Amino acid sequence: xxxxxxxxxxxxxxxxxxxxxxxxxxxxxxxxxxxxxxxxxxxxxxxxxxxxxxxxxxxxxxxxxxxxxxxxxxxxxxxxxxxxxxxxxxxxxxxxxxxxxxxxxxxxxxxxxxxxxxxxxxxxxxxxxxxxxxxxxxxxxxxxxxxxxxxxxxxxxxxxxxxxxxxxxxxxxxxxxxxxxxxxxxxxxxxxxxxxxxxxxxxxxxxxxxxxxxxxxxxxxxxxxxxxxxxxxxxxxxxxxxxxxxxxxxxxxxxxxxxxxxxxxxxxxxxxxxxxxxxxxxxxxxxxxxxxxxxxxxxxxxxxxxxxxxxxxxxxxxxxxxx
Numbered sequence: 454x455x456x457x458x459x460x461x462x463x464x465x466x467x468x469x470x471x472x473x474x475x476x477x478x479x480x481x482x483x484x485x486x487x488x489x490x491x492x493x494x495x496x497x498x499x500x501x502x503x504x505x506x507x508x509x510x511x512x513x514x515x516x517x518x519x520x521x522x523x524x525x526x527x528x529x530x531x532x533x534x535x536x537x538x539x540x541x542x543x544x545x546x547x548x549x550x551x552x553x554x555x556x557x558x559x560x561x562x563x564x565x566x567x568x569x570x571x572x573x574x575x576x577x578x579x580x581x582x583x584x585x586x587x588x589x590x591x592x593x594x595x596x597x598x599x600x601x602x603x604x605x606x607x608x609x610x611x612x613x614x615x616x617x618x619x620x621x622x623x624x625x626x627x628x629x630x631x632x633x634x635x636x637x638x639x640x641x642x643x644x645x646x647x648x649x650x651x652x653x654x655x656x657x658x659x660x661x662x663x664x665x666x667x668x669x670x671x672x673x674x675x676x677x678x679x680x681x682x683x684x685x686x687x688x689x690x691x692x693x694x695x696x697x698x699x700x701x702x703x704x705x706x707x708x709x710x711x712x713x714x715x716x717x718x719x720x721x722x723x724x725x726x727x728x729x730x731x732x733x734x735x736x737x738x739x740x741x742x743x744x745x746x747x748x749x750x751x752x753x754x755x756x757x758x759x760x761x762x763x764x765x766x767x768x769x770x771x772x773x774x775x776x
Contacts, residue, residue, distance in 0.1 A: 482498060486498065523600075524599060524600055524615065524619065525597050525598065525599055525600075525619065525622070526597070526598045526600065527595055527596065527597050527598075527628070528586075528595070528596050528598075529589075529595055529596070530586035530587070530589050530590040530596050531590055532583065532586045532587045532590045533587070533590065533591070534547065534548065534551070534587050534591055536583075536587065536709070537580060537583060537584060537587050538580070538698065538702050538705050538706040538709065538733060539580055539584075539695070539698075539702070540696075540699065540702065543693060543694075543695070546691065546693060547584060547587070547588070547693070549568070550568050550571065550588065550670075550691065551588065551591050551592065553567035553568050554567050554568070554569065554592055554670065555592070557668075568690040568691050569668070569669065569670045569671060569690060570662060570665075570671045570688065570689045570690045570691075571670070571671070571672045571673070571689060571690065571691050571692075571693065572635075572672075572673050572674075572675070572686070572689040572691070572692045572693070573585075573672060573673070573674040573675070573693050573695065574674075574675050574676075574677075574692065574693070574694055574695065575676070575694055575695025575696060576676060576695070576696070576697060576732060577676050577732065577734070578732030578733055578734030578735055579695035579696060579697060579698075579732050579733055579734075580695055580733050581674040581695055582598075582631070582633065582674065583733070584672075584693070584695075585598075585629060585631040585672050585674070588629055588670060588672070589628065589629040589670075592629065592670070594627070594628045594629045594670070595626075595627075595628035595629070596628060596629050596631060597626065597628050597629065597630045597631070598631045598633055599619060599630065599631065599632045599633065600633065601632060601633060601634045601635060613657045616657055616658060616661065617657070617661070620661040620665060623665065623667045623669050624667055627667070627668065627669055628669060628670075629669065629670040629672065630669055630670070630671050630672065631672045631673075631674060632671075632672065632673040632674065633674050634674065634675070634676065635673035635674055635675045659688055662688045662689075663688055673689070697730065697731070697732055698731075698732070698733055698736070700725050700726065700729070701725075703724075703725040703728050703729070703731075703736060704721045704722065704724070704725035706733060706736055706737075707721055707724050707725060707728070707736060707740060707760075708721055710736070710737060710740035710741070711740055711743070711744070711755055714743075714744050714747055714753070714754055714755045715754065715755065716754040716755070716756075719754075719755070719757060720757055723757070724757065724760055724761075727761060727764060728764060731764075731767075731768075735767060738767065739760065739763050739764050739767055740755075740760075742763050743755045743759050743760050743763050746759060746763075747759065
């Protein structure tokens with residue numbers, strides 16, 4: 454029977470993807486069994502090793518569905534950059550990504566490359582996904598959204614294999630690629646509750662990012678920058694930070710969203726004050742709900758009273774959930 458040290462060596466070699474060490478340890482176990490007089494068991498172990506060495510590696514024959522439709526959702530956004538309500542500094546950095554992409558040939562003529570690997574970080578609903586849509590729209594590219602929650606599976610090796618499939622697909626399917634909720638695989642590699650499989654997936658992702666030579670814009674979005682491994686940062690050309698909207702941003706956002714349903718005397722200043730602490734997405738929901746109720750009540754304009762009531766309703770709902 455294998456010793457505890459041999460069992461640990463098997464586990465380490467598996468997670469380090471070291472097949473030579475793995476086979477060496479297995480043969481040590483076979484020799485140990487032979488010394489114990491278990492010649493038949495030792496012979497069976499050696500036969501298994503010999504057969505395995507002649508066959509392709511398991512990771513090469515892992516059966517993964519070739520259809521990635523459940524993992525990649527493709528759309529053609531039509532959102533101009535004017536629809537993105539963020540602070541001026543962040544907007545300038547987004548515009549710089551667009552400018553560099555459009556004039557990449559000019560940069561290449563001077564031996565420079567354009568920004569195309571971007572990390573977006575910030576609380577939920579602050580405009581990260583919308584930024585990806587705006588970039589795809591401005592660059593006239595398809596947006597391919599990778600659902601990270603579906604990519605990560607419980608089966609050993611399957612997540613990494615799917616990730617490889619996606620990067621292979623990039624050469625055939627140009628566009629803007631958004632790895633949404635990227636922290637699903639991007640967690641700090643040294644966390645105690647991390648498992649070897651996820652470390653291997655993250656390492657694979659880092660390698661794929663670094664080796665990728667496509668012309669695609671690759672965007673990773675996370676709700677919590679602190680959860681990400683610092684080794685990720687140097688793989689990206691830019692890291693953009695998103696925050697809850699400031700008062701002026703909230704005012705512009707409400708004004709844009711209400712559109713033709715806003716009245717000339719609607720108190721946008723007051724509306725922006727009472728919406729403090731809400732994200733872009735939450736304010737969006739309030740405005741859209743106000744417009745829907747206005748239409749259903751056969752009215753033409755959203756009243757401040759309706760806006761305020763719906764705002765309180767949304768805050769109350771979050772309070773019940775423990776926010």
